[in-house]
Amino acid sequence: MEVEEFTVQMIQDAQQKGSSDIHLSPEGCQYSLYYRMDDTLLLKNRLMQEEGERLVSYLKFLSNMDVGERRKPQSGAAQIQTEAGNCMLRFSTITNFRAQESIVIRILSRTRSYQLDETTYFQKEVQKIKQLSQYKSGLLIFSGPVGSGKTTSMYQLIRENDTEIKQQVITIEDPVEIEEPLFLQAQVNEKAGISYAALLRQSLRHHPDILIIGEIRDEETAKMAIRGALTGHLILASIHAKNTVGVLARFMELGVTKEQLQQTLLGVVYQKLLPRFCPLCQEECHQWCSHFKANERRAVLYEVLSGLSLKEMLESGQKTSSDIRSFNHLLGKAAAYGFISEQSYQKYQIP
Template identity: 50%
Template sequence: MTIEEIAQEILITAQNQQISDIHLLPTKHHYQLYFRYLDSLQLQQSYSLEEGEKIILYFKYLGEMNVGEKRKPQSGAAKITLLKRAFDLRFSVLSNFRAQESLVIRLLKQQQLFQLEKQVFLPQQLIKIKELLTKSKGLIIFSGPVDSGKTTTMYELLKPFAQTEKMQVITIEDPVEIEAVDFFQAQVNEKSGVTYASLLKASLRHHPDIIIVGEIRDEETAKMTIRIALTGHLVLTTVHAQNAIGVIARLIDLGVSEEQLKQTINGIIYQRLLPETCCYCIENCTKSCQQLSGKMKRKVLFELLAGDDLKEFFLQKTRPKHFPTFQYYLRKVYAYGYLSEKNYQKYAQL
């Protein structure tokens, strides 16, 4: 097979298995290909150093990166079609101390909307989150690791507002991960000077009812998002943090005052996608199992900081005494038999 054929086979196989990330990592004597599945890397193939370097070179060319540069980190993007299937790819290249390049490919088009009610471990958590949307203004913040379903959750929660109540929902993302006909979707383009902050300012002239901000990642975006929430808009966004309380510390680090947070935050939701125990395979369920196909193998578990717990946190400056943490809910779903012992031990240590 040619290098191009090997590269295309990697992409097609990953899409068939509904993989979100591809890793091509060097060792001293060869390259190893991994697929990320259910929060773990699974070895797929090994290549010689020469083959691995050529595969990375192919993807660097595809992503319009500098193919001659091997020491500096690079990133790129590409949209291609293979076997009449669309691929929206993001590339990241990073070299080790031996000047060997590694490659991570994210397949964005894998993300699809699903019926949220069927994808949560504890339905009562979803009921509480939906109650936050009854307010016409304020800030609802989602947090969690990469590929934890944050964007999908926001889209699913707001879909009824656009479809049934005919509200205008504007999303500002980098990049747009899910194409949704019910929303007006704008995409950040840093190279062209189109930033989160500039799009947020422009979106206000469209008189939106609800705004989704893909991610608060810098001070300018943080302050602009808070300003919009203070002016009477409902804003949903994401912030990288280890738990719901950590979101507040992160926003303060980005220059937002505690008083502004008190006035704007309706609720903070931390979430993770966890592997559901398959009643047919128990501990040994694999991605080839037909009983829990594709994304149905994972369900969402939340941690919610809102209402009296949120007020108590701002008052006491520490975690509320009776606040149900993510670890509390993790023990709960394990006790119900929704999570295997192996996966419970894995996520309990995080």
């Protein structure tokens, strides 16, 4: 099979199975092809070393990487036409000490959107998040592992924002993961000098009502987000942290003061996508389970830190309010109700 045809079939197969990433890794004298499914790598195929190297070179060419450069890590993006339509892909390469390249392909899903109420285990947290999004200005932060649906949550939250007045929404992402014609979507391009901070600075001059920032990565972006919230904009952004409390520590590490957070922060949302437990299969619901629809096989578990709990956390550094519904508490509740398996309960607890 030609490498171009193999690539299309590989992407289509991964899409159909609900995989978030494809890993092509050198292992000895061969390459192994894995699909990432619900935080687990499943072996799909093994290729001869020459076939694996040819596939890596083609994928680098497809994503506008330097095919001749094999020492430095590289990243890129591309679109590919599949039976399901146009598919956006992100690529990342790393070379091992034997000068063998590995590549990871991130599949950016363009499936239709679902209401937040339809994709969660508990409604109370969704209602809290919707209430926080009604504020005219402030900072609403989302955190969670890669592939936990943070971008989807932010987009859908604004789509469901019940307002009769037309609002200008600007998104800043690297790259744009979800196409939304009602939003003004800007994309980071580091090679052209278009960084998150540069786009954010220009977007604030564009007088938006709502800003969605794909990821706060550095000190400049963090401070620009705070400035935007202080000047009357509603800003939704994601940041990497282990839990809601870790988000506050991460902001302070990026040079944001506790006083600035007290003035701007509306709430912190931590989320994870967890596989449902299928009572008929008596196991976690995977892509082959026919007892759930595709959009029902996983759902989001949220923890929301806001209001009095957030205020106490910022003032004392500890959760002292009794009304906090922690992630681990809700995880145990989901297991007790039979929504998730005992295996998932043990696996996804936050230490």
